[in-house]
Amino acid sequence: MTASATHKLILLRHGQSDWNEKNLFTGWVDVPLTEQGRKEAQRGGELLAEAGLLPDVLYTSRLKRAIVTANIALEAADRSWIDVKRSWRLNERHYGALQGKDKKQIRDEFGEEQFMLWRRSYDTPPPALDDASEWSQVNDPRYADLGDAVPRTECLKDVLERFLPYWESDISEDVKAGRTVLVAAHGNSLRALVKHLDGISDEDIAALNIPTGIPLVYELDEDLKPVKAGGTYLDAAAAAAAIEAVANQGRK
């Protein structure tokens, strides 16, 4: 197969958010980017432009940390004009009763094993979030189309199950049509996508972390299988350091 027969998919986790900086479980809570997060987004866009990777269509979640990251990155790459599609199916994993809680406090209270089960296991969701909680999304107008199906908690398996239909119906169709697709989303919704693309097992996905603000580029063959497993980070050194930092969250 020639290089021109491959498809390009760019994954971008949002830049550092206010709650990333504060070390709080975030999930569906709609927190803003920090100044550093905005800089990461700007750098992400510059990396795209330097690599000549010009997105034709943007997919984002309905959360502003992903939306604003994409806007800043596309502005930096002079691609603000491209078509945009947003879906709750790209939202971060709903973190249940952990939303708004300090990661270190949860680790100290419940221990490393339970903490990591909730954070990274494939199929153990945290306890459900009470509908009366200030961090609940049940009455958020942006999810009115979901009715009572608004999540109260999710594990990664749940994320994969709600994300895959959208991948099949929309994102993969744009990829197959030859468009360079940018997906601006979240640590755990992108872990679900990478698990699917690379065929990572339920056990091995626990060790995979996605850094903020660094484009991860996948070249896909005509069956939408990655030409290179794991894709390529546009700034590999920065990605390695940032991946380590995500893996160690809650430990200090």
Ligand SMILES: O=C(O)[C@@H](CO)OP(=O)(O)O
């Ligand atoms: O809090 C969250 O929503 C996510 C991403 O920031 O955290 P974690 O990496 O612990 O899954």
